[in-house]
Amino acid sequence: MPREAPGPVSAAGLAREAAILAGAGAAILLQVAHRPVGAGVAAHSRFTEDPMRRLRHTLGYIYAVTLPEAAGARDAVVARVRAAHAPVRGADHEGRPYDAADPDAQLWVAATLYWAGEQVRGRLWGALDPADADRLYRDFAPLATSLEVPTAAWPADRAAFAAYWDARIAGLEVTDDARAVAADLFSGRGVPAPLRAALPLARFVTAGLLPARVRAGLGWDWSRRDSIREARLWALTRTLYRPLPAAVRGVVVRWILRGLRRMPGAGGPAS
Template identity: 55%
Template sequence: MDVKSPRTDVQLAWEGIVLAGAGAAIALQVAHRPVAAGVAQHSNFTADPLGRLRRTLQYIYAVVLPEAQLARTTVANWVSRAHEPVEGTLDGAQYSAADPDTQRWVTSTLYWTAEQVRWRIWGEQHPDDAEQIYRSYAVLGTALGMPKEYWPRDRAAFQQYWEWQTSDLEVTKNARQIMADLFAAESAPAWLRTAMPLAKFLTAGLLPAHIRIQLGLDWDGADSMREDRLWRVLRRTYPRLPTGIRHAPTRFVVTGLTYKGPGTRSG
């Protein structure tokens, strides 16, 4: 039974466990003041978290997966149109979805959280495979207009960028409210509300400590031990699940994207 780490971005994108990092990616995105301002003014994802997640995954899969290639241009155009009105100023923060620095940051959070989950499940990988996956993530930004040269040239350069950027993050009142609304999931189906405590726990564990603290997410030594046990169990069991189960969330989104087309709501 194959339990090897994914060697390409396509293989990694198929793995449903990567979704465990979705909450951390959102938290890191809104810890960037311009992103938080744009979300607060223009996004409805706290009222429709499943819809927001579905649209984000539609974009990622359309750009990355060959199976969704026919929808790639349609989805990229749809996202670009949705982002056109997302610009302005809120609480002193200027924001624009078309800003390449913002696009780089959002792309970076998607790569970083996916890599955090991948490492926890499969551990270290061959440096060439790691670099291949890293470089391929640039397309998530360039497909929306981010200049190719904005993506750090390799993982070492990315680490420098990441450390610099995360040290400059500021969790605003808007960001805290966005995350509180997300975890409350008041408009979500009952099954999703039931899953939110686990999602919140996974999010808190994946986040850098200073961002977790600024978001007001409780965490102590006992939580660290529980998180370690959880990932140990997942590391032993998840790679041994049948491929059909591991890939089911991705296949569900790709099938809907291929036969129904992308979502139409903004955010």
């Protein structure tokens, strides 16, 4: 029998899959569990008032950095992100400083995007061979280095990333700010009515993706029965999602690319 295709093996290929959105909630909650990021979001972000706008901007950055067809918008998108980060600085209620432009915070945000994407990819397509896994990992580095993160700061390989990740997870602080973001994220505020019905499912998927330590810090229960239900859900998703035509799986990227092409300062698609 022919070997089954391994699924996306590049950051661009993975970014084009609508299923990648299944990891968005986990990435956000991991980001705000990093105390400086959480403090900055709590003090300056109003994303729960218009979560769709925040989603468009986040996906726009990912696509502009990873997709050749979005290269014309890359400089404009990066400039927008840097401008948005510039005023996000201060001190939390305990006097600890935060700065959205801090390379350490930027590195953590980019790391969560890679990790969440890989978690979803693995659940849908299984393990990659080492060469493909290495290539996919390297492809994600520009999500960090396009902003204020020095090239040398992105862990050199997957083993270095695993060590960085484990150390960071062990040191995360799930503060009241992080718990407030989690509550707001799934409250339904600012979410179009047709999507609100999916929020309980999105919360369940997010809970299953999160590391146990972070999930417990949020006060979210998780049982062996939940693990069984999660495994069944992903098995069903694999069966339903993988045979879909590329045009259907790419509906989200087409939506975002239309917006990127209308941005002031954005050129047309790369030739």
